[in-house]
Amino acid sequence: MSTQPRDHTAYFTFRDQLLGPLRTTVLSSQQLCEAGRLIYGHADGLSLYGIPATDMVAKGIALLGRTVIECSIDAYTAPVADALAELQAATPPQGPDADNPLIADLFCGSGNFGYHLGRRLTRPVHAAELDPAVFGTARNNLDRIGSTITLTLTDYRDLLRELPARSTHDTYVVEPPWGPAFSAAGLDLTRTSPPVPEILADIRRSRGGLPCHVAIKANDQIAHDSLARSFSGARHLATITPAPCLPHGANMDFHLYELQG
Ligand SMILES: C[S@@+](CC[C@H](N)C(=O)[O-])C[C@H]1O[C@@H](n2cnc3c(N)ncnc32)[C@H](O)[C@@H]1O
Structure with a gap:
């Protein structure tokens, strides 16, 4: 791993390109490695499905x-999964299909x-x-790794309509695009x-009163207390804070909540 001081200006310029002209372009191996270096400090910091950037195109x-x-x-999602597994192992599930959560x-x-x-x-x-x-691209990648995820080209609200509540251990991953919610003032989740x-209101409506778990990505500078305000009435379970790679305000944090029915 490089110990050179990081050029964050280059990161923000590259970020603008990836969210702008390269938004729907499939990146080359060189671009993936560059992204790894600029965001995470080394090429293979960008790793998804257990595959580091240097191997992605070949795979x-x-x-x-x-x-x-x-x-x-x-490196961020695996610890969140571990934390959730620990929390759920400590609490017996309830619900119509308690032992078969989604x-x-x-x-x-x-x-x-x-x-x-x-x-x-x-x-x-x-x-x-x-x-x-x-x-x-997600369909391609999940096929390549032999994943059994059921992926649908649809709005999340339609997916919610298809998935009646089963268990208090049902877990929803909430990571909508940030867009203008991410500014110099921080991330405004509202x-x-x-x-x-x-x-969260849509999730609640889909559950007929049964509580559930929610995993959300935020960042290390929340604007207007918007995380607490968004989850008002929910129970905070855990926060997972990866080691920061970028300047304050640009690093990811993850939170687990229990959402009441
Ligand atoms: C922040 S990204 C999610 C990142 C993802 N968790 C990952 O690890 O790659 C948000 C994604 O949600 C998709 N999206 C935006 N609005 C949506 C909606 N109403 N229903 C379903 N997907 C949506 C976007 O196209 C985008 O790919």
């Missing part, structure tokens, strides 16, 4: 510019978050992705697209 993995910025990497990755992107939760918890995963270009409070 048939295709990632769009936007997904490389938006994804949650192995995982719903509502904003699939690469599908890497659902992939790790499904593997760690040995559960079936249902995923929704609305952008046909992202869906196409301004994501769609806003997090709206997504």
Whole structure:
């Protein structure tokens, strides 16, 4: 791993390119490695489905510019899956199909978050992705790795309608695009697209009163207390804070909540 001081200006310039002109372009091996270096400090810091950036193209993995910025990497999602597994092992599940909980990755992107939760918890995963270009690459990648995730090109609300509540251990991954919700003031979760409070209300409505778990990605600078405000009435279970790679305000944090019915 490089010990050179990191050039964060180059990161922000590259980020703008990946979310702009390269948004729906499948990145080359060189671009994937560059993304790994600029975001995580070394090429293989970008690793999804257990496959580091240097091996991705050889293994048939295709990632769009936007997904490389938006994804949650192995080193972040695996500890979240471990924390959730520990929490759920300590609490007996309840509900009509208590021992057969579902995982719903509502904003699939690469599908890497659902992939790790499904593997760690040995559960079936249902995923929704609305952008046909992202869906196409995620479909390709999940096929390449032999994943059994059920991925649908659809709006997350349609997926919720298809998935009646089974268990208090049902888990929803909530990672909507940030867009203008991410600014110098921090991340405002009430301004994501769609806003997090709206997504949580949709989840609640789909559950007929049965509580569930929610995993959410945020960052290390939350604007307007919007995480606590979005989850008002929910129970905070855990926060997983990966070692920061970028300047304050640009690093990811993950949170687990119990959402009441
Ligand atoms: C931040 S990314 C998710 C990243 C993902 N967790 C990963 O690890 O790669 C958000 C994704 O949600 C998709 N999306 C946006 N609105 C959606 C909606 N209404 N329903 C389903 N997917 C949506 C976007 O196309 C984008 O790919």
